[in-house]
Amino acid sequence: MPFSDFHGNAEIVHRIREMLERDRFPHSVILAGPPGSGKYTLATMVARAMNCLERPTEGGLPDFCGQCSNCVRIGQSEDLGARLAEAVEARDALKETEKKETRLFVQTHPDVLVIPPDPPQMMIKVDQVRHVIDTIYFRPSEARERVFIFTDSAFMKEAANSLLKVLEEPPEFATIFLLARNPGELLPTIRSRSMILPLLCLSSSEIDTYLARHRPEWSAQQRALVARLSEGAVGRARSFNLAEYAAGRANAITLLSTALRSGDHSELFKMTESYRPGAEGREKMDLLIRCLYSLLEDLLFLESGSQDLVRNTDILPELRRLAQTASFTWLVAATEALGNVERGIRRNLLRSLSLDAFEATLEAPLK
Ligand SMILES: [Zn+2]
Numbered sequence: 182m183p184f185s186d187f188h189g190n191a192e193i194v195h196r197i198r199e200m201l202e203r204d205r206f207p208h209s210v211i212l213a214g215p216p217g218s219g220k221y222t223l224a225t226m227v228a229r230a231m232n233c234l235e236r237p238t239e240g241g242l243p244d245f246c247g248q249c250s251n252c253v254r255i256g257q258s259e260d261l262g263a264r265l266a267e268a269v270e271a272r273d274a275l276k277e278t279e280k281k282e283t284r285l286f287v288q289t290h291p292d293v294l295v296i297p298p299d300p301p302q303m304m305i306k307v308d309q310v311r312h313v314i315d316t317i318y319f320r321p322s323e324a325r326e327r328v329f330i331f332t333d334s335a336f337m338k339e340a341a342n343s344l345l346k347v348l349e350e351p352p353e354f355a356t357i358f359l360l361a362r363n364p365g366e367l368l369p370t371i372r373s374r375s376m377i378l379p380l381l382c383l384s385s386s387e388i389d390t391y392l393a394r395h396r397p398e399w400s401a402q403q404r405a406l407v408a409r410l411s412e413g414a415v416g417r418a419r420s421f422n423l424a425e426y427a428a429g430r431a432n433a434i435t436l437l438s439t440a441l442r443s444g445d446h447s448e449l450f451k452m453t454e455s456y457r458p459g460a461e462g463r464e465k466m467d468l469l470i471r472c473l474y475s476l477l478e479d480l481l482f483l484e485s486g487s488q489d490l491v492r493n494t495d496i497l498p499e500l501r502r503l504a505q506t507a508s509f510t511w512l513v514a515a516t517e518a519l520g521n522v523e524r525g526i527r528r529n530l531l532r533s534l535s536l537d538a539f540e541a542t543l544e545a546p547l548k
Contacts, residue, residue: 183237183244184230187223188391188415189383194223197378198242201230207376208351213364214380217414220360221261223380224330228293229255231356232324251324257289261332264289265297284309292324298333305336310343317347317355327355334361341368348374382413395419402495409492410475425468433472434499436536437515440543441506453536469536470523477516480504484512511543518542 187194200206206227212220226245234249245252258264264287272283284306287295296313299306313329321327336344348371351357357375361367364377383391388408392399396419399407403423410426411418432452456462456469475492482490483504493500507515518539525535 183239183247184226185239187219187226189387190219190223190380193378193380195242197223197227198230198244201227201243202241206231206356208353208355209348209357209359209371209375211359211361211364211367211372211375211377212380213361213377215362215382215412215414217411217417218380218382219416220380221330221332222259222416224328224358224360225255225259225293227356227358228326228328228330231326231328232290232292232321251290254290255293258287258293258295261287261295261297264295268297269300282308284312286312290324292321292326293328293330295330295332298335302337303333303335305331305333305340307337307339307343310336310340310347314343314347318352321354325354327352328358329355330358330360332360334359334364334366336367341371345370345374383415384413385409388413388415388418391415392418399423406493406495409494412492426472429465429468430472430476430493430496432469433476434496434503436469436473436540437476437503437507437543440515440540441503441511453540456536466526470519470526473519474516476500476503477512477519480507481509481512481516484509515543 184194184198197206212224214220229245229247229252230243232251232255233245234251235246237244237246247253247256265285268285268287272280272285275283285297285299286309287297294313294316296305296309298304299309317327317329319327331344345368348357359367359371359375364372385405385408388411389404392404392407396404396407407418407421407423411421435452456466479491479493479500480503482488483500484507488497491497491500521542522535522539525538
């Protein structure tokens, strides 16, 4: 449970704990890094270290016990996916009028507030920031430090401007975390009032070592594959669902090989029809798109003679067969067409239709 459970980025963790030790932790911190690099986990760990009732130390630096009432309650936020699903469900159950006025938050401790991007636009909204402003100037009730964690850097314009006002005069007992894939998305004036701490990706071999400890049921070959596919993101590696990925990738291969060989479409239509509306279909579609990108990228690697960069190493013979019929131009066009599908889905076009349209685009140059 303590900081030693955080994998990778040891220097940043050390720096954070030194700042905690000297009681010089900044009021606003941007944790920057790719998805899965541990930004959220680290933020909740710091929130626990700030407020742990036992205040243990390790190697002379502050740590947290994971067991006191503050640690336990803050720790309940750690499974962000589950907490978010609960919050969305609770809001969906409200009356239409109340629903409109209810903004999304995750709060498992009275002094620690998690602010996620609000669906369906998936942006942080001004009402969410207003709620932060309404509460941030009250002294913490059960903790030493009030902690606010914005889990995404996509702010509506008005929301960003409101946040800026808080950052200009933050109360001494509050800490704001801004988690950002790319800190460049945040207003320069927000960046300049925050300390930016970058979390780096881990190497494939570091991820492999981690998986050997945490997913002992996986074979060495499976670990190596996941280490490559998770692109250095330890969170993604740990929760990687190999069976689900294999299913999505099989569909992606059907799409690409049907387009390349311009053959029988019955299997393809059966597959695209299985992409239904609703949340479940959405996840399935997101996975399919990720798999398509990953395969197209691998094919481009093969095409340019960089076989050692291929990620889907377990299906190399199959990729080679596909690469024989796919030209460089076709691969680039396919990647662009995939971008259009992605945008179409964000506009909520019927999923199976946008897949069929994608297929038609891919086949066009061959006819
Ligand atoms: Zn504790």
